[in-house]
Amino acid sequence: MDLSFGIGFALPMALGLAALGSGLGLGKAVEGAMNAIGRQPEAAGKLFVPFVIGCALIEALTIYALVVFFAGQGALNATIEAAKVVGSGG
Numbered sequence: 001m002d003l004s005f006g007i008g009f010a011l012p013m014a015l016g017l018a019a020l021g022s023g024l025g026l027g028k029a030v031e032g033a034m035n036a037i038g039r040q041p042e043a044a045g046k047l048f049v050p051f052v053i054g055c056a057l058i059e060a061l062t063i064y065a066l067v068v069f070f071a072g073q074g075a076l077n078a079t080i081e082a083a084k085v086v087g088s089g090g
Contacts, residue, residue, distance in 0.1 A: 004076060004079065004080050004083075007072065007076050008076060011069050011072045011073060011076070012069070014065065014068075014069070015065055015066065015069045018061065018062050018065035018066075019062055019065075021061075022058055022059065022061060022062040025058045026055060026058055026059075029051065029054055029055055029058065033047055033051045
């Protein structure tokens, strides 16, 4: 097993973990907001903006993970191609 296999395996796993964490975080945020609105329906207007901002920040972390995934895939592909050129002697 070489380094490119390890990185190629770790990148999608890390993206999956980021998506799982984002889903759990969004679920907890929605749960908290719905519980608060259920207890105090008149506070729904005050809860909406912080809730949406929090959800946007949670999603931004997942998008950062996706960007890192694609950057890592690009770097991995470039490294593999460079190793092929060096290995072939030319």
